[in-house]
Amino acid sequence: MLLRPILLLSMLALTACAVPNSRSNAVVVTDNKAIVESCKQIAEINGDSTINQTLLIDSARDSALARLKIRAAEAGGTHVVSPVATHTWKGPSTAGTVYKC
Structure with a gap:
């Protein structure tokens, strides 16, 4: 019985991982x-985690950058x-505007 909730939480944690691909690696994130x-301009996106923040607290800059790149690539942006993008970013906003250049 206890195994089922543990497996569910493990699966939820794995879905929060941002897995870059060749298209997303080519996306440039800037604050300029x-x-x-x-x-x-083609879209407004957010680099936040899709998992309930009470289950997984994820405000790491690298993770937010990866999610922004993946979502921009999915929208056809460059x-x-x-x-x-700023090295001093501490959150909480992970919003971004996607452009195609």
Whole structure:
């Protein structure tokens, strides 16, 4: 009986992992809007975890960057403007704007 909840929590934790691919690795995340001036804005995204934050607290910058890149690639974008790009980012916002350049 106890095994079932443990397995469920383990599966939920694994789904929070951001797995980059070749398309997402090519996405540039920046906080400089000048870089995307001549680009087409295509979407607003968020790099937060899709798991309930009470189950898994995940505000790590690397994870948020990976999720932003993956979601931008899925939307067909090449660049994301987000405050997560700054090395001093501490959260909580993981929002970004996707552009295609």
